[in-house]
Amino acid sequence: MDLEFEKTIIDIESKIAELQKLSAENKLDLSVQIRELKKRAQAYKERVYDGLTAWQRLQVARHPQRPVLQDFISMMFSGFVELHGDRGIADDRALIGGFATLGDYRVVLVGHNKGKTAEENAERNFGMAKPEGYRKALRLFKLAEKWNLPIITFIDTAGAYPGLEAEERGQAEAIAHNLTEMARIQVPIVTLVSGEGGSGGAIGIGVGDVVLMLTNAVYSVISPEGCASILWRDAEHAPEAAEALKITAKSLLEMGVIDEIVTEPAGGAHRDPTQTAEEVRKALQKHLAVLCAKSVPVLLEERFRKYSGMGRFDS
Amino acid sequence: MPWFSRSKDKMPAEKKEDIWVRCSACNAHVYKEEWFANLSVCPKCGYHGRLTCDQRLELLLDPGSFTELNASICPNDPLNFVDGKGRYAEKISATIEETGLRESVKTGYGKINAMPVAVAVMDFRFFGGSLGSGTGEKILRAANYAYDFDLPYIIVSASGGARMQEGMYSLMQMAKTCAGIARLNEKKLPYISVLTDPTAGGVSASYAMMGDVNMSEPGALIAFAGRRVIEQTIKQKLPKNFQTAEYLLEHGFLDLIVLRHEMKDRIHQILTYYRAGRTFRN
Numbered sequence: 246m247d248l249e250f251e252k253t254i255i256d257i258e259s260k261i262a263e264l265q266k267l268s269a270e271n272k273l274d275l276s277v278q279i280r281e282l283k284k285r286a287q288a289y290k291e292r293v294y295d296g297l298t299a300w301q302r303l304q305v306a307r308h309p310q311r312p313v314l315q316d317f318i319s320m321m322f323s324g325f326v327e328l329h330g331d332r333g334i335a336d337d338r339a340l341i342g343g344f345a346t347l348g349d350y351r352v353v354l355v356g357h358n359k360g361k362t363a364e365e366n367a368e369r370n371f372g373m374a375k376p377e378g379y380r381k382a383l384r385l386f387k388l389a390e391k392w393n394l395p396i397i398t399f400i401d402t403a404g405a406y407p408g409l410e411a412e413e414r415g416q417a418e419a420i421a422h423n424l425t426e427m428a429r430i431q432v433p434i435v436t437l438v439s440g441e442g443g444s445g446g447a448i449g450i451g452v453g454d455v456v457l458m459l460t461n462a463v464y465s466v467i468s469p470e471g472c473a474s475i476l477w478r479d480a481e482h483a484p485e486a487a488e489a490l491k492i493t494a495k496s497l498l499e500m501g502v503i504d505e506i507v508t509e510p511a512g513g514a515h516r517d518p519t520q521t522a523e524e525v526r527k528a529l530q531k532h533l534a535v536l537c538a539k540s541v542p543v544l545l546e547e548r549f550r551k552y553s554g555m556g557r558f559d560s
Numbered sequence: 561m562p563w564f565s566r567s568k569d570k571m572p573a574e575k576k577e578d579i580w581v582r583c584s585a586c587n588a589h590v591y592k593e594e595w596f597a598n599l600s601v602c603p604k605c606g607y608h609g610r611l612t613c614d615q616r617l618e619l620l621l622d623p624g625s626f627t628e629l630n631a632s633i634c635p636n637d638p639l640n641f642v643d644g645k646g647r648y649a650e651k652i653s654a655t656i657e658e659t660g661l662r663e664s665v666k667t668g669y670g671k672i673n674a675m676p677v678a679v680a681v682m683d684f685r686f687f688g689g690s691l692g693s694g695t696g697e698k699i700l701r702a703a704n705y706a707y708d709f710d711l712p713y714i715i716v717s718a719s720g721g722a723r724m725q726e727g728m729y730s731l732m733q734m735a736k737t738c739a740g741i742a743r744l745n746e747k748k749l750p751y752i753s754v755l756t757d758p759t760a761g762g763v764s765a766s767y768a769m770m771g772d773v774n775m776s777e778p779g780a781l782i783a784f785a786g787r788r789v790i791e792q793t794i795k796q797k798l799p800k801n802f803q804t805a806e807y808l809l810e811h812g813f814l815d816l817i818v819l820r821h822e823m824k825d826r827i828h829q830i831l832t833y834y835r836a837g838r839t840f841r842n
């Protein structure tokens with residue numbers, strides 16, 4: 246999928262590829278021209294990506310080539326042991342987790358499991374979890390607590406799945422239960438919003454001591470399309486709703502909803518997944534080091550204070 | 561993701577006519593006096609109409625026992641939100657004017673048959689009972705009050721879900737209020753959640769579902785996602801009683817459905833078991 250605002254970037258990139266091919270085939274030295282073009286591409290990418298609107302960033306966050314959890318697992322973590330099932334009804338493929346190693350840290354990793362192909366997304370329900378997915382997450386959080394391992398969660402979902410069986414099996418209860426338990430889990434929790442942070446389905450694994458967001462990730466109380474169809478009575482107004490809802494990492498950092506932005510390479514994570522994973526790894530390790538040094542009472546008191554302070558009102 | 565959205569046909573049942581109230585369930589016309597004397601329950605079909613927070617407090621607490629806390633808290637439009645119909649800031653002023661409320665919940669403490677409790681009662685008239693920053697703040701502070709004074713906590717929910725006009729601050733109230741409930745659990749203090757018509761979206765997916773005892777009234781709508789959203793997703797018709805209190809009871813998410821005029825005594829009865837446990841253990 247090519248995004249409208251990426252056309253020029255893609256043009257320059259294909260010109261670079263052409264020159265490289267030409268230089269290789271004809272043994273020509275085009276290194277000056279190539280370097281010049283690469284510089285132009287970089288400057289252009291930076292300029293375009295700095296100026297993206299909230300709606301455009303949402304398209305980047307939903308980009309089909311954006312790295313998903315499985316990519317991060319293979320690029321950053323070693324020794325991943327997936328643990329299946331909620332011990333009740335099913336193993337939800339939309340939300341997965343297990344043991345994982347990140348540098349010196351042995352952790353429990355839990356995240357939404359978006360796919361990249363149609364087959365993957367059919368199996369994983371586009372990362373939209375059912376109650377059994379949230380209950381599996383909770384089971385793994387409690388396991389992490391019992392074994393004294395820090396928790397890392399990756400958020401990337403359009404939302405919790407809105408379906409008949411999801412309601413029947415208590416989607417609301419499953420999310421509520423996670424929020425309540427996560428408030429007092431006695432190990433550090435670091436959360437990264439890597440792509441789409443879709444409402445209750447996102448926060449259902451998102452009560453972190455530290456909440457990070459990639460530059461082009463979004464996090465919203467409702468999809469801009471849904472908001473527009475209610476408040477504008479027309480989903481066509483979604484770009485305005487995206488702006489009004491303040492869903493970008495930059496806005497949410499200013500609002501104090503998230504703690505830090507993890508910088509994506511210019512041109513977005515889908516252009517350079519390796520560099521993206523490297524930045525994520527550094528950020529996670531830095532925060533794990535700080536959080537793991539804290540005593541449990543301090544950790545819990547700070548978490549309580551962090552969430553107590555959320556929101557703005559007059560009194 | 562799409563929270564419960566208000567549609568015209570889901571507006572409050574009672575039309576403000578001079579002497580009659582029309583029941584929105586059976587269309588019967590009932591004398592206003594009779595309707596309110598019957599606690600806004602239809603004498604013909606038993607439909608439980610919506611209550612204001614003051615009516616609910618009068619119903620649940622001993623006369624004159626309620627003391628309100630944090631009454632001054634009100635929304636302040638932190639996002640400078642403007643939608644197709646205007647500025648949130650202006651709607652806040654208009655809603656305060658119209659309802660005499662300053663947020664979608666009233667909180668404080670009082671007594672149920674002489675037993676002291678902390679309470680939070682939501683009001684659907686204020687932005688559809690949505691979960692604003694001030695709503696979450698008041699619910700958390702009342703939980704902290706219960707925590708500090710060892711009181712049972714009772715929350716009566718009535719809400720369409722998140723308050724979109726406050727963006728992510730609204731979503732964060734889910735984590736904030738649940739953090740308050742989690743501390744009550746640690747101190748083994750009782751929390752009774754009363755889910756009234758409607759309790760949906762971000763409210764059902766946070767404190768409303770976390771009661772030691774979850775109770776509701778006949779016919780109340782309790783949902784996570786909106787009915788239309790689900791129909792669009794699964795492309796099939798839903799059962800008739802889908803997302804009613806009876807449906808939730810059947811599927812295991814409510815402890816009991818209580819008739820409105822029995823609710824106060826039933827809550828008191830339940831709390832006597834908590835008190836018995838405390839006495840026995842000490």
Ligand SMILES: [Zn+2]
Pocket residue numbers: 583584585586587588602603604605606607
């Ligand atoms: Zn009736």
